[in-house]
Amino acid sequence: MMLIAGDEMEKDFESKMRLQNQAASGPSAAAVERSRSFAFRAPQEQFSIQDFELGKIYGVGSYSKVVRAKKKDTGKVYALKIMDKKFITKEKKTSYVKLERIVLDQLDHPGIVRLFFTFQDNYSLYMALESCEGGELFDQITRKGRLSEADARFYAAEVIDALEYIHSVGLIHRDIKPENLLLTSDGHMKIADFGSVKPMKDSQIKLLPTSSNEKACTFVGTAAYVPPEVLNSSPATFGNDLWALGCTIYQMLSGTSPFKDASEWLIFQRIIARDLKFPDYFSDEATDLIDKLLDTDPSKRLGAGPDGYAALKMHPFFQGIDWELLREQPAPKLALDPNATSSSDDQDAPWSLAHVGDGSQSNSGADGSSGGTSSSESSSLSRIASIDSFDSRWRDFLDPGETVVMISMVKKIQKLTNKKVQLILTDKPKLIYVDPSKLILKGNIIWSDNPNDLSIQVTTSSSFKIVTPKKVILFEDAKQRAWQWKKAIEGLQNR
Numbered sequence: 001m002m003l004i005a006g007d008e009m010e011k012d013f014e015s016k017m018r019l020q021n022q023a024a025s026g027p028s029a030a031a032v033e034r035s036r037s038f039a040f041r042a043p044q045e046q047f048s049i050q051d052f053e054l055g056k057i058y059g060v061g062s063y064s065k066v067v068r069a070k071k072k073d074t075g076k077v078y079a080l081k082i083m084d085k086k087f088i089t090k091e092k093k094t095s096y097v098k099l100e101r102i103v104l105d106q107l108d109h110p111g112i113v114r115l116f117f118t119f120q121d122n123y124s125l126y127m128a129l130e131s132c133e134g135g136e137l138f139d140q141i142t143r144k145g146r147l148s149e150a151d152a153r154f155y156a157a158e159v160i161d162a163l164e165y166i167h168s169v170g171l172i173h174r175d176i177k178p179e180n181l182l183l184t185s186d187g188h189m190k191i192a193d194f195g196s197v198k199p200m201k202d203s204q205i206k207l208l209p210t211s212s213n214e215k216a217c218t219f220v221g222t223a224a225y226v227p228p229e230v231l232n233s234s235p236a237t238f239g240n241d242l243w244a245l246g247c248t249i250y251q252m253l254s255g256t257s258p259f260k261d262a263s264e265w266l267i268f269q270r271i272i273a274r275d276l277k278f279p280d281y282f283s284d285e286a287t288d289l290i291d292k293l294l295d296t297d298p299s300k301r302l303g304a305g306p307d308g309y310a311a312l313k314m315h316p317f318f319q320g321i322d323w324e325l326l327r328e329q330p331a332p333k334l335a336l337d338p339n340a341t342s343s344s345d346d347q348d349a350p351w352s353l354a355h356v357g358d359g360s361q362s363n364s365g366a367d368g369s370s371g372g373t374s375s376s377e378s379s380s381l382s383r384i385a386s387i388d389s390f391d392s393r394w395r396d397f398l399d400p401g402e403t404v405v406m407i408s409m410v411k412k413i414q415k416l417t418n419k420k421v422q423l424i425l426t427d428k429p430k431l432i433y434v435d436p437s438k439l440i441l442k443g444n445i446i447w448s449d450n451p452n453d454l455s456i457q458v459t460t461s462s463s464f465k466i467v468t469p470k471k472v473i474l475f476e477d478a479k480q481r482a483w484q485w486k487k488a489i490e491g492l493q494n495r
């Protein structure tokens with residue numbers, strides 16, 4: 001049986017958990033509290049990917065894919081976060097994965113995405129998360145252009161309610177932004193993505209011995225939402241999240257982040273200079289709230305002072321909010337994806353599983369090796385990516401057996417007009433873009449493994465150029481995945 005680094009990672013994880021338990025069994029009250037349990041609330045199950053019917057892709061992160069998955073026996077729907085073990089090890093993301101797993105396991109709040117269980121196979125780690133069918137707040141802002149103050153107030157209140165809890169257990173999230181604020185089908189907010197979380201010294205959250213140190217000096221977060229003190233290498237504080245909250249409220253009300261600019265460097269200059277302008281249509285209350293959250297002194301930000309969250313919740317912008325009954329209130333109406341197919345079967349359509357996980361469906365050998373499929377030979381990149389092929393909208397653009405490595409809705413920037421296109425990279429390799437509403441092929445970028453004939457230049461975290469001898473095409477990925485596109489294309493050129 002092939003033993004890959006990811007298995008070592010999981011074993012290492014388990015042995016450290018045991019170590020932690022033993023170390024925690026001393027006489028002090030805190031130790032007793034720690035030793036009482038280190039059984040995960042979300043258990044490590046013996047499931048396999050074949051136990052699930054996979055549906056649409058919810059999203060792609062820098063080291064994972066999140067897919068809608070219905071457990072066949074119970075009919076329960078999860079958001080299955082699938083991480084390729086080899087990729088995680090190669091990209092040195094193990095500490096992020098471990099931290100997210102252990103932190104999510106212990107968090108218990110209606111405003112935080114719940115982790116139900118985990119499992120693994122030879123190639124992948126799987127986290128079964130609470131499914132947020134309403135998608136990202138980011139998409140709501142994009143679809144609506146900007147949100148009304150009433151809607152922004154409600155979402156901001158739900159984020160504050162969850163942030164108060166996160167801070168009360170001694171954690172700083174460090175990546176609050178509209179892409180990480182997910183909505184349930186009834187429109188309520190859940191904070192997701194705990195891979196960048198920073199536990200404070202007195203955090204109530206139990207950790208692995210190395211988790212916090214490994215990441216102590218790492219720059220995390222997203223350029224547009226980073227507070228000025230982080231750019232000056234000051235230690236992380238709860239104020240980091242309050243700054244990001246201010247940026248997020250600004251973005252909800254205006255449609256763009258407050259320090260948006262053409263490059264990361266320019267964004268950082270604007271943050272440091274606090275170059276902040278409020279649109280005329282912001283109410284005085286909204287302007288005042290954002291102004292107080294975007295204080296350059298982290299300890300003076302509203303919510304960080306001696307009155308803590310009470311001061312934030314009492315701000316006039318939140319007048320009329322019933323903080324106790326937030327989750328019982330009707331949430332803002334969701335704007336639906338105009339490009340989504342209307343039928344609900346698309347969400348539940350069973351996928352072929354030949355290329356997912358260890359691909360062993362019914363013909364796997366006793367040693368766990370797969371028989372009959374190409375998955376045992378295929379690269380880990382295409383294995384995890386293959387799940388995209390079954391998003392039925394794009395199936396017509398693929399040959400049988402061809403799988404998608406990366407896919408994004410991007411803007412193709414042209415002189416006169418910008419066009420929204422679905423950019424698709426497959427394992428063939430093939431690089432095409434498709435008109436998402438008419439579902440017709442708009443372009444095929446001729447593939448070459450030679451970077452002189454095909455290269456990708458990242459200009460900012462959200463824009464990149466695909467350069468061939470014949471033409472240069474400029475794309476904008478609003479979700480800031482320019483570097484991921486570069487990596488994916490170069491990964492296939494060097495396969």
Ligand SMILES: Nc1ncnc2c1ncn2[C@@H]1O[C@H](COP(=O)(O)OP(=O)(O)OP(=O)(O)O)[C@@H](O)[C@H]1O
Pocket residue numbers: 058059060061062063064065066079081113129130131132133135136179180182192193195
């Ligand atoms: N529980 C969930 N329900 C529905 N969609 C989800 C869920 N969790 C994540 N997603 C979607 O999947 C995308 C990728 O999530 P993931 O947590 O892997 O990456 P990320 O943290 O957003 O990206 P990165 O790791 O690069 O910061 C998210 O942006 C979101 O759109």
